[in-house]
Amino acid sequence: MKKVISMLLCLLLVTALVTSCQPATSTPGESQSESTPEGSQPSSSAQPEKPEVFKVGLMAPMTGDIAYLGEELKKLANFVQEDINANGGVGGVPIEFVPEDDQGTAAGATTAFRKLQSVDKVNAIIGPLFSSCLLSIVNDLNQYKIPTSVGTTANPGI
Numbered sequence: 497m498k499k500v501i502s503m504l505l506c507l508l509l510v511t512a513l514v515t516s517c518q519p520a521t522s523t524p525g526e527s528q529s530e531s532t533p534e535g536s537q538p539s540s541s542a543q544p545e546k547p548e549v550f551k552v553g554l555m556a557p558m559t560g561d562i563a564y565l566g567e568e569l570k571k572l573a574n575f576v577q578e579d580i581n582a583n584g585g586v587g588g589v590p591i592e593f594v595p596e597d598d599q600g601t602a603a604g605a606t607t608a609f610r611k612l613q614s615v616d617k618v619n620a621i622i623g624p625l626f627s628s629c630l631l632s633i634v635n636d637l638n639q640y641k642i643p644t645s646v647g648t649t650a651n652p653g654i
Contacts, residue, residue, distance in 0.1 A: 546587070547589060548589070549592045550586050550592070550619050550620075551591075551592050551594055551620075552573075552591060552593050552620045553593075553595075553596055553618035554573055554595040554621075554622050555605060555608050555609065555612070555622070555623030555624040556569045556595070557598060557600035558570070558595065558599075559597050565625060566595070566597065569622075569623070570595045573593035573622075574593070593622075594618055596609075596611055600629065602628050602632035605624045605629035605630070605632045605633050606632050608624075609633040609636055613640055620642060620644065621642055621644045622644075622645050623644075624646065625646075625649075626648070627649040627650055630646055630649055631651065631654070634654075
């Protein structure tokens with residue numbers, strides 16, 4: 497039962513993260529002509545370009561004694577990815593979950609984060625699962641301003 501509850505909470509976190517990372521739209525009642533001077537064309541830079549795919553990194557242990565946690569997260573992410581994409585994606589953009597093994601260690605989390613940020617160029621991250629892993633990357637998360645959803649840390653300072 498605990499596993500089912502954990503998976504449901506994880507699904508809720510994924511949904512919240514994905515929906516909160518959608519680009520802003522104009523406010524109700526605001527037309528395009530109201531937001532640009534008369535006679536001028538709207539700037540293409542006014543609206544951020546939609547990415548081809550919305551990438552969400554998954555940081556969890558996928559090797560070692562607690563690899564089952566990462567494997568369950570990957571299964572859930574595959575289910576959610578299929579469901580979201582079958583229903584039009586996020587704001588019309590398909591979603592892709594990118595799993596990365598943090599080995600449940602601070603050093604592993606640092607390596608996983610660097611790959612997700614520099615190689616995979618993710619838009620957001622789910623995880624890591626442990627406080628020590630999160631604490632090892634918190635400065636990088638703040639520096640690169642990557643939205644992150646962490647639902648399982650126990651450190652009261654987080």
